[in-house]
Amino acid sequence: MTIMGTRRGVLGGIGAGLITGVAGLPAWAQGKRKLGYAIVGLGNYATNQILPRIAGCEFAELKALVSGTPAKLEKFGAQYGVPRTHWYDYKSYDRIKDNPDIDLVYVVLPNSLHAEYSIRASQAGKHVLCEKPMAVSSAECEAMIAAARKANRKLMIGYRCHFEPYNLRAVELVKTGFVGRPTLITAEHGFYAQPNQWRLDRPMSGGGSMMDIGIYSLNAARYLAGEEPVAVSAMEFTDRSDPRFRNVEDRIDWQMRFPSGVIANCVSSYSSGHNAFRVTGTKGWVGMEPATSYAGHQMWARTSGKTEQVMLPPPAKNQFVAQLDHLAESVLSGIPLRASGEEGLRDMRLIEAIYRSAREGRAIQLA
Amino acid sequence: MTIMGTRRGVLGGIGAGLITGVAGLPAWAQGKRKLGYAIVGLGNYATNQILPRIAGCEFAELKALVSGTPAKLEKFGAQYGVPRTHWYDYKSYDRIKDNPDIDLVYVVLPNSLHAEYSIRASQAGKHVLCEKPMAVSSAECEAMIAAARKANRKLMIGYRCHFEPYNLRAVELVKTGFVGRPTLITAEHGFYAQPNQWRLDRPMSGGGSMMDIGIYSLNAARYLAGEEPVAVSAMEFTDRSDPRFRNVEDRIDWQMRFPSGVIANCVSSYSSGHNAFRVTGTKGWVGMEPATSYAGHQMWARTSGKTEQVMLPPPAKNQFVAQLDHLAESVLSGIPLRASGEEGLRDMRLIEAIYRSAREGRAIQLA
Numbered sequence: 247m248t249i250m251g252t253r254r255g256v257l258g259g260i261g262a263g264l265i266t267g268v269a270g271l272p273a274w275a276q277g278k279r280k281l282g283y284a285i286v287g288l289g290n291y292a293t294n295q296i297l298p299r300i301a302g303c304e305f306a307e308l309k310a311l312v313s314g315t316p317a318k319l320e321k322f323g324a325q326y327g328v329p330r331t332h333w334y335d336y337k338s339y340d341r342i343k344d345n346p347d348i349d350l351v352y353v354v355l356p357n358s359l360h361a362e363y364s365i366r367a368s369q370a371g372k373h374v375l376c377e378k379p380m381a382v383s384s385a386e387c388e389a390m391i392a393a394a395r396k397a398n399r400k401l402m403i404g405y406r407c408h409f410e411p412y413n414l415r416a417v418e419l420v421k422t423g424f425v426g427r428p429t430l431i432t433a434e435h436g437f438y439a440q441p442n443q444w445r446l447d448r449p450m451s452g453g454g455s456m457m458d459i460g461i462y463s464l465n466a467a468r469y470l471a472g473e474e475p476v477a478v479s480a481m482e483f484t485d486r487s488d489p490r491f492r493n494v495e496d497r498i499d500w501q502m503r504f505p506s507g508v509i510a511n512c513v514s515s516y517s518s519g520h521n522a523f524r525v526t527g528t529k530g531w532v533g534m535e536p537a538t539s540y541a542g543h544q545m546w547a548r549t550s551g552k553t554e555q556v557m558l559p560p561p562a563k564n565q566f567v568a569q570l571d572h573l574a575e576s577v578l579s580g581i582p583l584r585a586s587g588e589e590g591l592r593d594m595r596l597i598e599a600i601y602r603s604a605r606e607g608r609a610i611q612l613a
Numbered sequence: 614m615t616i617m618g619t620r621r622g623v624l625g626g627i628g629a630g631l632i633t634g635v636a637g638l639p640a641w642a643q644g645k646r647k648l649g650y651a652i653v654g655l656g657n658y659a660t661n662q663i664l665p666r667i668a669g670c671e672f673a674e675l676k677a678l679v680s681g682t683p684a685k686l687e688k689f690g691a692q693y694g695v696p697r698t699h700w701y702d703y704k705s706y707d708r709i710k711d712n713p714d715i716d717l718v719y720v721v722l723p724n725s726l727h728a729e730y731s732i733r734a735s736q737a738g739k740h741v742l743c744e745k746p747m748a749v750s751s752a753e754c755e756a757m758i759a760a761a762r763k764a765n766r767k768l769m770i771g772y773r774c775h776f777e778p779y780n781l782r783a784v785e786l787v788k789t790g791f792v793g794r795p796t797l798i799t800a801e802h803g804f805y806a807q808p809n810q811w812r813l814d815r816p817m818s819g820g821g822s823m824m825d826i827g828i829y830s831l832n833a834a835r836y837l838a839g840e841e842p843v844a845v846s847a848m849e850f851t852d853r854s855d856p857r858f859r860n861v862e863d864r865i866d867w868q869m870r871f872p873s874g875v876i877a878n879c880v881s882s883y884s885s886g887h888n889a890f891r892v893t894g895t896k897g898w899v900g901m902e903p904a905t906s907y908a909g910h911q912m913w914a915r916t917s918g919k920t921e922q923v924m925l926p927p928p929a930k931n932q933f934v935a936q937l938d939h940l941a942e943s944v945l946s947g948i949p950l951r952a953s954g955e956e957g958l959r960d961m962r963l964i965e966a967i968y969r970s971a972r973e974g975r976a977i978q979l980a
Binding site: 426429430434436438477479480481483485497499501507508509511515517518519520526527528530531607608609611 | 793794796797799801803805844846848850852864866867868870874875876878880882884885886887893894895897898974975976978
């Protein structure tokens with residue numbers, strides 16, 4: 247692994263494991279070592295999206311693996327050069343506190359395990375990056391925040407899109423008045439969920455599409471609006487005869503009204519493909535489709551009756567690398583987290599309000 | 614004016630005013646005269662969209678004008694060759710019953726006048742085409758239907774899109790399974806309403822954007838779903854400090870759940886431009902933008918991971934001409950109306966439920 251490899255191409259084996267005084271590094275990074283990640287949970291997302299990308303980080307590197315499956319530890323330990331001394335299972339997990347190579351813990355487990363493994367990491371004195379949704383209830387989120395605060399460690403939630411250039415550009419365009427006064431946000435996310443996955447099992451997932459792909463619609467509506475909603479109203483449809491949906495919901499669509507008057511119409515589905523958002527205002531709109539994908543984002547903007555595609559240059563770091571690096575950067579430099587536990591808690595409270603609105607058939611007024 | 618002019622090019626002055634035995638005409642039309650329209654209300658829509666298009670009809674022609682403004686009768690009477698004997702104002706309007714040249718009455722007045730002028734036309738023994746929204750309350754719609762039934766005359770509502778080829782193609786694609794099982798419909802309509810128009814004056818309009826552009830979202834959601842909704846939930850936002858919105862709403866967005874499980878997210882706005890719909894299902898989607906415009910419709914369809922633009926050949930009759938001809942065709946041939954008073958009443962009952970849901974902050978279950 248090479249420093250700056252992603253940004254400037256491979257420079258050779260200079261300073262692996264140490265952030266040396268390479269020109270272009272910020273002052274706070276000069277002479278500091280990279281922070282070490284433990285990846286907790288070696289499922290699809292961790293092994294296909296996270297592990298291959300850590301090598302691209304400027305400020306972090308892979309140091310440990312946590313899995314209940316010995317074969318996975320063998321396989322990925324060998325693949326990524328993580329020695330047996332830095333493998334953990336869920337029983338030995340708390341011993342990470344004795345491993346000074348581990349600074350950061352990335353929890354990539356099913357939703358219902360997020361709280362436990364984040365809290366145990368905080369208690370072990372580690373900084374935490376936890377996948378979204380943050381947990382399966384706002385009470386769990388609050389406990390996670392309290393544990394991190396008590397340990398005086400950082401708690402970040404894996405809002406990947408907060409690091410994706412097109413999403414950031416969309417937010418900037420809205421904020422700087424490109425669409426005029428925003429009136430409507432549409433945010434639509436869904437995919438056809440295949441049967442027999444943990445995400446369809448409520449004890450593991452905490453819910454259906456809303457606790458999975460739906461959070462992209464919710465979080466996007468909030469960052470595009472740039473404010474917090476004051477009312478939410480939701481409608482659900484789930485075919486209970488479909489064996490996929492014995493105990494989780496399929497589709498839930500909802501509306502949120504924000505203080506400025508912008509209304510968001512949001513979609514969450516386990517039965518159809520959606521990946522798009524659009525912000526419309528008094529002067530035009532900006533939209534993306536796909537909007538929150540791993541790659542291949544496409545963006546259009548319309549003003550003065552003319553629609554144009556927006557093309558951005560390739561970023562210095564892709565969204566995965568930028569997210570992984572951000573926690574290390576925040577620890578090393580003291581800059582505030584872009585996506586803190588409080589951000590995850592806000593979404594979780596809204597998810598609870600969305601479920602409640604659909605269940606009770608009424609709009610929920612938010613504090 | 615020539616018969617078949619629109620379909621086959623101008624053939625010369627053959628049979629003006631009489632549907633003669635031209636090859637290609639349906640049997641029911643052979644030897645019958647064209648039916649005569651009286652156009653009631655000479656505002657923008659009537660004079661820019663309707664009057665210039667009646668000449669394209671196969672089965673109908675312009676015979677009379679009704680306006681409270683003598684200068685308009687002079688101007689358009691001269692322009693379209695309608696003699697002074699076939700001019701009416703709102704006082705003399707009921708005398709249309711004595712004019713056998715008038716078979717059909719097209720009511721193109723502000724919403725709050727629809728019921729009165731449709732009912733008076735029925736009572737005069739004429740068939741009625743009334744612009745949408747049908748009226749300003751479901752009670753008025755019911756009275757209109759009763760009056761037409763009592764007079765044994767037809768009552769059609771101006772759902773132009775029911776005659777527009779791309780819209781019809783979208784309905785057909787959905788119905789024949791192109792998108793798989795439909796899960797989500799989005800239908801968005803809006804424009805920036807300029808101040809000082811009758812549409813912003815509740816006594817004339819009966820409401821704000823929902824009683825105007827919003828009905829396109831509502832009606833499209835229904836024809837795309839191919840079924841009637843069972844629940845509706847709505848959210849409004851109106852800036853009452855905006856002088857445009859002293860007594861009508863600006864934006865109202867709503868959700869409708871249909872028996873099959875498809876959910877529609879709909880938009881109605883007087884503060885931003887929207888003209889689009891999309892139907893997404895388990896296999897793909899079909900969408901249009903603009904969707905319900907006067908011209909320039911664009912349609913895309915996605916299946917098997919590939920999005921393609923759908924291009925249709927120019928229709929034999931454009932949507933305006935087809936709509937105007939349809940009432941005449943229905944009268945002459947006895948075929949049922951595509952867009953009857955009952956259709957208008959269905960939308961009006963839903964508009965009332967949408968308003969009620971937004972006002973009461975709860976979902977309304979529909980019978």
